[in-house]
Amino acid sequence: MNRPLSLLLPVAATGLLVAGCGSSSKKDDTPAKKPAAEAGTKAVSTNPAAAPVDASSGKVTITTTEYKFSAPEIHAKAGKLKVTLDNKGGVVHEFVVLKDSAAPGSLKPAANGRVSEKTSVGEVSETDPGKTRTATLDLKPGKYIYVCNIPTHYMSGMYGELVVK
DSSP, rough: OOOOOOHHHHHHHHHHHHHHHHSSSOOOOOOOOOOHHHOOOOOSSSOOOOOOOEOHOOOOOOEETTEEOSSSSEOSSSEEEEEEEEEEEOOOEEEEEEEOOOOOGGGGOOSSSSSOOOOOOEEEEETTOOEEEEEEEEEOOOOEEOOOOSSTTTTTTTTTEEEEE
């Protein structure tokens, strides 16, 4: 039996509308994330769930990738601390220790994307991708901030806190 084309078009159009309004059986309850600048908040550590690293032995190895350190916090004893930077990332990173009791993400970078190193007590200098580099620091009790001070890396979340007792 042949039906006129004019009767089939409304049925086909209704089918397309219903198909376009369907939903998946999966429900996504994840809230939309706003960039820190848009949300009006300061940058946060890129690895906040990691436990503090115990460096009371006088040595610590910190791994870097883009753009984070393997530890958001390090605890050490006063005196010599041998720091090894293991760069597992694809770009150069460094580990600069600043004597500062401010929150690690609260420093104000200059126009060049770097924070002031005026309070630096030492560093593991620029380390190429796939390489390691070591430096020994002599630390007094107090709070310190460590950063990767390659331009814009700090602003991308490469910082942490060092507590020395």
